[in-house]
Amino acid sequence: MRIAILTGEYPPLEGGVGDFTRALALELRRQGHELHILTGQNGAPAIADEDGVHVHRCIPSWGIACHNQIVRQVAAIRPDVLNIQYQPAIYEMKGAIHLLPRWQKRNIQVPIVTTFHDLRVPYLFPKAGQLREWSVQQLAANSQGVILTNDEDYAQLTRMLGSGSPAPQVRLIPIGSNIAPAPPPGYEPAAWRADQKFNPEDFLIGYFGFLNRSKGVETLLEAAAALVQEGIPVQLLFIGGRTGSSDPTNRAYAAEIDARIEALGLSARVRRTGFATPPEVSAALLACDVCALPYRDGVSLRRGTLHAALAHGKAIVTTTPQVPSRQLRNGENMLMVPPEATPEFAEALRRLWHEPDLRARLGQQAALLAAGFSWNRIAAHTAEFFRQLCHQAEPPAS
Structure with missing residues (x-):
């Protein structure tokens, strides 16, 4: 598969979501998939091949204008699936990313899968109140697939989505360690x-x-x-x-x-x-x-x-x-x-x-x-979920 992953944080930026995304991308690449990372401009090369992963540092900010930039990149890459890595702080606590699946369904004609690293809400604006939780619910409800990493978030998102229709397909796939037990040579x-x-x-x-x-x-x-x-x-x-x-x-x-x-x-x-x-x-x-x-x-x-x-x-x-x-x-x-x-x-x-x-x-x-919690298993389960959603998105044979 050709997989595009959207993340507001990626090395050399420091952060757990960026480290997770890199580890997942490297393992998916090792398993034979083509990987493209869409992320923010952070001073590193705008387009780079990093250990076989194509990194596109092309998004200057995470306001509503990022939608057009993401749509253009997806059209150019033509992936089989777009995977959004979600944690509000990595998108500057702004709300645009939450509306991407809902507003851009016609323009991003591949399955969108959102991986929730937590269910914390964005800031949006003063006195946003219930709109903050609504924005997270919208991101989940308008994605074709949702990946959660733990039992707590699984239970909470189930409550947030309620019995509304249509509901995304949900998978529980834990994360792994971003730091392998591999100290420098000669370590004691x-x-x-x-x-x-x-x-x-x-x-x-x-x-x-x-x-x-x-x-x-x-x-x-x-x-x-x-x-x-x-x-x-x-x-x-x-x-x-x-x-x-x-x-x-x-x-x-x-x-x-x-x-x-x-x-x-x-x-x-x-x-x-x-x-x-x-x-x-x-x-x-x-x-x-x-x-x-x-x-x-x-x-x-x-x-x-x-x-x-x-x-x-x-x-x-x-x-x-x-x-x-x-x-x-x-x-x-x-x-x-x-x-x-x-x-x-x-x-x-x-x-x-x-x-x-x-x-x-x-x-x-x-x-x-x-x-x-090996990366081999995490990547294999993730790819299997992507493949299932891609198959379901295919038009029926005439």
């Missing part, structure tokens, strides 16, 4: 820790991901401060880029976190890798004793940072999911506590400090769970 965790000036006895707690208010980093900081007061040799390692390229609110939140670190007296115990290559991120994750992911909205399989921790076989402390998951199991492949519950989060970390055997067992089970 103890040596890496020594090079980074960590002591052998340090309890190294890793946090991976941008600083975003939904991540609940305050809970981790306050729990770490409590453990330090008990004499536990905590060191915090913030892995990866600081705020990313798409969400401007992250910068203000990062400043709040910096102030909180100083107020808690943790400055000497916090290290940051800064933006790092995938092998460097992998090396840092593998060196950690524990990975802490204190999401405010609960752990979810839509979180790429969770998948990275699972793939690296880490003992994970995180927060209880909003919707119970058959795959994420407290005490079996991670430890979960309620969101924003600092004493409970501290107790889970304390337990892992005192019980290295539990750390090892949770890490082993995390790696086993990660094996079910």
